[in-house]
Amino acid sequence: xxxxxxxxxxxCLASLCLLAMSLQTQAQTQVIEINQGNDQxxxxxxxxxxxxxxxxxxxxxxxxxxxxxxxxxxxxxxFLSLPRPGDTPMFRDWRMxxxxxxxxxxxxxxxxxxxxxxxxYDIQTQRQLLSRKLPLRTQQLRLGGxxxxxxxxxxxxxxxxxxxxxxLAYVLKAQNSTDNKKQGQKFxxxxxxxxxQNAQTLISSKQPIVTPTWSHNVKLLAYTSxxxxxxxxxxxPLSGNRKNLGSGWAPSFSPDGTTLAFIxxxxxxxxxxxxxxxxxxxxxxxxxQGYSVDGEPAFSETGNEIYFSSNRGGKTQIYRLNISTKAxxxxxxTGHYNARPSxxxxxxxLVFIHQPARGQGFYLASQDLATDDMxxxxxxxxxxxxxxxxxxxxxxFAEAGQLKRASVDTGQVDTLIGKTAGRSIREPTWSGYLR
Amino acid sequence: xxxxxxxxxxxxxxLTGCSSTGQQPAPVTEYGQTSAVEDxxxxxxxxxxxxxxxxxxxxxxxxxPEQLEEVFQSLDDTxxxxxxxxxxxxxxxxxxxRYASILKNAPDRQMEIQxxxxxxxxxxxxxxxxxxxxxxxxxxxxxxxxxPASQLKPHSYGEELTLCDDLTEACHSQNRRAVIVKx
Numbered sequence: 001x002x003x004x005x006x007x008x009x010x011x012c013l014a015s016l017c018l019l020a021m022s023l024q025t026q027a028q029t030q031v032i033e034i035n036q037g038n039d040q041x042x043x044x045x046x047x048x049x050x051x052x053x054x055x056x057x058x059x060x061x062x063x064x065x066x067x068x069x070x071x072x073x074x075x076x077x078x079f080l081s082l083p084r085p086g087d088t089p090m091f092r093d094w095r096m097x098x099x100x101x102x103x104x105x106x107x108x109x110x111x112x113x114x115x116x117x118x119x120x121y122d123i124q125t126q127r128q129l130l131s132r133k134l135p136l137r138t139q140q141l142r143l144g145g146x147x148x149x150x151x152x153x154x155x156x157x158x159x160x161x162x163x164x165x166x167x168l169a170y171v172l173k174a175q176n177s178t179d180n181k182k183q184g185q186k187f188x189x190x191x192x193x194x195x196x197q198n199a200q201t202l203i204s205s206k207q208p209i210v211t212p213t214w215s216h217n218v219k220l221l222a223y224t225s226x227x228x229x230x231x232x233x234x235x236x237p238l239s240g241n242r243k244n245l246g247s248g249w250a251p252s253f254s255p256d257g258t259t260l261a262f263i264x265x266x267x268x269x270x271x272x273x274x275x276x277x278x279x280x281x282x283x284x285x286x287x288x289q290g291y292s293v294d295g296e297p298a299f300s301e302t303g304n305e306i307y308f309s310s311n312r313g314g315k316t317q318i319y320r321l322n323i324s325t326k327a328x329x330x331x332x333x334t335g336h337y338n339a340r341p342s343x344x345x346x347x348x349x350l351v352f353i354h355q356p357a358r359g360q361g362f363y364l365a366s367q368d369l370a371t372d373d374m375x376x377x378x379x380x381x382x383x384x385x386x387x388x389x390x391x392x393x394x395x396x397f398a399e400a401g402q403l404k405r406a407s408v409d410t411g412q413v414d415t416l417i418g419k420t421a422g423r424s425i426r427e428p429t430w431s432g433y434l435r
Numbered sequence: 436x437x438x439x440x441x442x443x444x445x446x447x448x449x450l451t452g453c454s455s456t457g458q459q460p461a462p463v464t465e466y467g468q469t470s471a472v473e474d475x476x477x478x479x480x481x482x483x484x485x486x487x488x489x490x491x492x493x494x495x496x497x498x499x500p501e502q503l504e505e506v507f508q509s510l511d512d513t514x515x516x517x518x519x520x521x522x523x524x525x526x527x528x529x530x531x532x533r534y535a536s537i538l539k540n541a542p543d544r545q546m547e548i549q550x551x552x553x554x555x556x557x558x559x560x561x562x563x564x565x566x567x568x569x570x571x572x573x574x575x576x577x578x579x580x581x582x583p584a585s586q587l588k589p590h591s592y593g594e595e596l597t598l599c600d601d602l603t604e605a606c607h608s609q610n611r612r613a614v615i616v617k618x
Binding site: 185208210211224226229230231249250263265270271272293294295296309316337339340353362381382384385426427 | 547554555556557558559560562563564566567570573588589590591592593595596602616
């Protein structure tokens with residue numbers, strides 16, 4: 001579809017055209033603080049939503065909630081009744097099933113698409129925690145399911161959900177499986193919902209597209225393009241004209257959006273070095289020198305540090321550059337190889353790829369920046385490109401061409417998009433909150 | 436590979452007589468130069484590429500720009516490295532010596548060098564590492580053969596254009612390469 005129409009669709013889907021949303025809230029009861037340990041999941045009964053539509057919103061919400069590792073979904077085969085919004089639940093029946101919470105919903109067709117209504121009850125206290133109505137166009141049905149998950153997640157845990165109000169970007173590489181040569185390859189830069197679904201192509205090419213990254217305001221993507229047969233940085237607004245900044249790769253936006261950190265060859269030594277690009281002034285500034293190989297810059301939320309990988313100490317490790325003082329300190333302490341730094345929005349955690357010893361796999365790891373304690377979150381064989389959700393609760397990453405999502409608290413990993421022959425998902429990146 | 440020294444006459448044969456069209460060698464004009472017809476005959480670039488080092492250098496010194504380009508296109512495009520290093524294999528050095536010879540005789544011709552990685556490690560750090568392979572080729576040509584930097588254009592391709600994706604050493608050694616870009 002024409003680019004402006006695509007951008008409009010993306011932006012409108014993104015915010016669920018919130019101007020049109022009407023919330024019918026009950027006098028909101030206090031959010032009940034549940035201290036959930038990993039071993040104590042909230043048991044939730046999700047009634048299949050009433051009404052017919054091309055998407056199953058109860059299932060979408062159920063999957064999101066299950067992926068947090070904090071909800072156990074009861075089997076709807078055991079349900080004695082199937083209440084809808086407006087019905088008063090038979091609390092004793094639900095208590096006997098062991099439910100802590102009850103979620104019900106209904107979709108009604110309307111002139112512009114659908115009207116979604118949903119309600120959440122606390123079975124123990126018999127109190128209604130949520131009652132909402134939301135208009136949805138047909139293309140927004142999946143987002144409606146994600147919005148239900150966000151609301152339930154927040155009502156139960158007190159934490160902000162990121163299912164409906166964030167986007168992923170990733171690269172899809174499609175290749176004839178019998179064709180090992182460059183011809184017949186296609187790279188597409190995809191924007192999707194937080195579960196990888198509802199994929200929209202921003203741009204595609206026979207030449208590689210690499211290292212996509214979101215601006216913090218979710219209005220721009222930057223990536224590396226080989227359209228001129230060499231790696232160049234492109235800044236691509238969702239609506240507006242794309243701009244080629246010249247030689248380089250692995251861009252990362254500063255939180256205020258004024259600056260891009262990236263990697264490019266040193267003009268004299270030809271080594272990969274860290275640079276800054278001032279977007280208003282169209283000027284680049286070299287930040288690192290020397291004969292090491294540097295890579296993968298990631299701005300911290302303060303905007304004053306850039307984390308990056310480098311073999312300056314011999315092995316590949318993650319370092320931290322202070323932009324004001326230019327001081328460089330080492331961030332990762334253990335292991336044979338540490339790379340691909342990604343920061344949580346609260347600036348408390350460094351997430352990265354960790355190889356403990358030569359010959360072992362490449363694992364998803366997280367390090368507490370205050371204590372330097374490191375833990376391995378997932379021992380797949382070849383994990384790559386971790387990106388933290390803005391609420392800090394999830395990490396999206398790629399593994400063997402599949403799109404995967406890990407819960408930070410529980411370590412549970414779900415495969416969002418599995419491998420199909422000739423298609424591989426690469427370098428997912430999680431956006432901030434859409435406004 | 437032919438080891439014998441190629442005489443000028445034999446060289447003329449290589450240039451003109453081994454053509455598949457079966458045409459006669461070009462007549463020599465009264466000034467001792469071949470006629471313009473010679474330039475229309477296809478250079479047997481495969482035969483030239485098979486000459487040993489010094490003979491190759493001699494042969495290319497006499498070629499027209501178009502013929503030089505033909506020989507360039509016929510050379511092996513893939514440069515291999517020793518395991519876990521940026522050391523060029525012996526065969527690859529020989530291949531690069533031939534490229535050097537052509538570049539010296541075509542000072543306006545630029546050569547694009549792609550650097551590739553195997554799939555181990557992160558995709559984005561491999562973007563930086565791939566540059567090392569391309570630079571290794573550039574350095575060899577600059578240092579060993581004094582080719583000016585302006586003729587050499589190294590670019591990293593990271594692990595974007597892998598030839599195979601298995602996690603085996605056989606696959607890794609296929610992917611660890613530099614590629615000279617042909618048209």
